[in-house]
Amino acid sequence: MPTFDPIAAVRVRTVRIPARATHSHGSGDVSAVNTIILEVTTEGGVTGWGEASPWAVFTGTVEANVGALEMMRPLLVGANPLEVERLLALFGRTVVHCSEAKAALETALLDIVGRKSGLSVAELVGGRCRDSIPLSFSVANPDFDADLETVAALHADGVRLFKMKTGFAGHRFDLMRLERLRRDYDDLDLRVDYNQGLAAYDAIRQLRDIETFRPTFIEQPLPKHNLEGMARIAHALDTPLLADESVFDPREALVAVQMELADLFSLKIMKSGGIRRALEVAAIARAAGIGVYGGCMFETGIAHAAGTHLMAAIPDLELGCEFYMSTYYLKEDILSEPFPVRNGHVHVPTGPGLGVEVDRAALDRFTVATSG
Numbered sequence: 001m002p003t004f005d006p007i008a009a010v011r012v013r014t015v016r017i018p019a020r021a022t023h024s025h026g027s028g029d030v031s032a033v034n035t036i037i038l039e040v041t042t043e044g045g046v047t048g049w050g051e052a053s054p055w056a057v058f059t060g061t062v063e064a065n066v067g068a069l070e071m072m073r074p075l076l077v078g079a080n081p082l083e084v085e086r087l088l089a090l091f092g093r094t095v096v097h098c099s100e101a102k103a104a105l106e107t108a109l110l111d112i113v114g115r116k117s118g119l120s121v122a123e124l125v126g127g128r129c130r131d132s133i134p135l136s137f138s139v140a141n142p143d144f145d146a147d148l149e150t151v152a153a154l155h156a157d158g159v160r161l162f163k164m165k166t167g168f169a170g171h172r173f174d175l176m177r178l179e180r181l182r183r184d185y186d187d188l189d190l191r192v193d194y195n196q197g198l199a200a201y202d203a204i205r206q207l208r209d210i211e212t213f214r215p216t217f218i219e220q221p222l223p224k225h226n227l228e229g230m231a232r233i234a235h236a237l238d239t240p241l242l243a244d245e246s247v248f249d250p251r252e253a254l255v256a257v258q259m260e261l262a263d264l265f266s267l268k269i270m271k272s273g274g275i276r277r278a279l280e281v282a283a284i285a286r287a288a289g290i291g292v293y294g295g296c297m298f299e300t301g302i303a304h305a306a307g308t309h310l311m312a313a314i315p316d317l318e319l320g321c322e323f324y325m326s327t328y329y330l331k332e333d334i335l336s337e338p339f340p341v342r343n344g345h346v347h348v349p350t351g352p353g354l355g356v357e358v359d360r361a362a363l364d365r366f367t368v369a370t371s372g
C-alpha cells in the first residue's frame with residue numbers, strides 16, 4: 001500500500017487558448033477556450049492535474065469556479081488525497097453548484113492516486129472496458145464552406161461521426177447543410193444538436209423535417225428546464241432524443257427517466273461534477289434502458305483525458321465521444337504529447353493517473369491569472 005503524503009499546495013490558473021474557428025450553437029458563439037487548470041501537489045512532490053471548463057450559458061462562469069476552488073484551498077491543504085469521496089462531499093457542503101470545479105478537484109485527486117499507485121484513472125474507477133472510442137466532431141462553423149473543408153480533412157483522418165450544431169441560423173440553413181453532407185458522403189454517422197435553440201411551439205414540425213436526413217440522434221432541442229416539452233418531442237419523434245443540458249447529475253437523470261424526456265443522455269464530467277457522479281448518471285441510464293454518449297465542454301487535453309477514462313470505464317457506451325477540442329479546435333494544447341486521436345478514434349491513455357503530461361511552458365503562455 002503506497003503512502004499518500006498530504007496535499008501541500010493547490011494552484012488555480014485561469015487559461016485562455018484561442019480556437020481555430022468560431023463555433024456557433026443554439027446558445028451562443030465560442031471562439032476561444034476559457035478554462036481553469038488546477039494543480040494539486042503533495043508534500044512528497046506528486047502533482048495531480050485537473051480542469052474546470054465552464055461555459056456561462058451552459059454550466060457556469062470561470063469566476064465562480066475559480067472562487068469555489070479558492071474557497072476549498074484551505075480545506076484541502078493537509079488533507080489525504082486518497083480520500084476522494086470525502087473531499088468531494090466536503091466540497092459539496094462548502095460550495096453549491098460549480099460542478100466544473102468539483103470535476104477538476106476529483107480529476108486532480110485521481111491523477112495523484114493513479115500516479116502513486118501506478119494505475120490509470122480508468123482502472124481506479126472500475127477498469128477499462130475499451131482501448132479506443134470513436135470520435136465525433138461538431139460541425140458548428142457559421143461559415144459552412146470552411147466547415148466543409150474541415151469535414152473533408154477529418155474524413156480523410158478517419159472520422160465518421162459528425163454532429164451538426166443547429167438552431168443558430170434558421171431552419172433552412174440547417175436543412176441545406178444536412179442535405180449537402182448527405183449528398184457528399186454516404187458513410188457519415190450524422191447527429192444533430194440544437195443546444196436548446198428551438199422554440200417549443202414549433203419544435204416538432206421542424207424536427208420532423210430533420211428526421212428525413214436519418215440522424216442517429218437529435219440533441220437538446222429545447223431549453224434545459226422545458227422538461228415537459230422535451231418529453232412531448234421524445235414521444236412524437238421516431239429519432240432518438242438525447243438530453244444534454246437537461247441532465248447534469250444523478251438527480252436530474254432520475255427526473256428524466258420518470259418523465260421519459262429522452263432516449264439518450266450525454267455524460268459530461270463538467271455537468272455531473274466529476275467521473276464518479278457521471279458513472280451514477282450512467283447507472284441510472286442503464287437501469288432505465290437509456291443509452292449514453294461521451295460529451296465534453298470547451299476543454300484542453302487534461303479534461304479530455306479525464307473524460308476519456310470515464311468513457312473507457314462504461315461498459316455500454318455505444319455512441320462514441322466528442323473529445324475533439326485538443327486535436328481539431330484549439331490553436332494549441334497544453335499537453336506535452338498530442339492528445340491521442342488516431343484514425344477517427346480517441347485512444348485511452350495507459351500511463352498512471354490521467355496518463356498525460358502537461359507542457360508547463362505552453363501552460364504558462366496561455367495562463368492569464370494564477371492563485372496559490
Ligand SMILES: [Mg+2]
Nearest residue numbers: 193195219244
Ligand atoms: Mg450538447
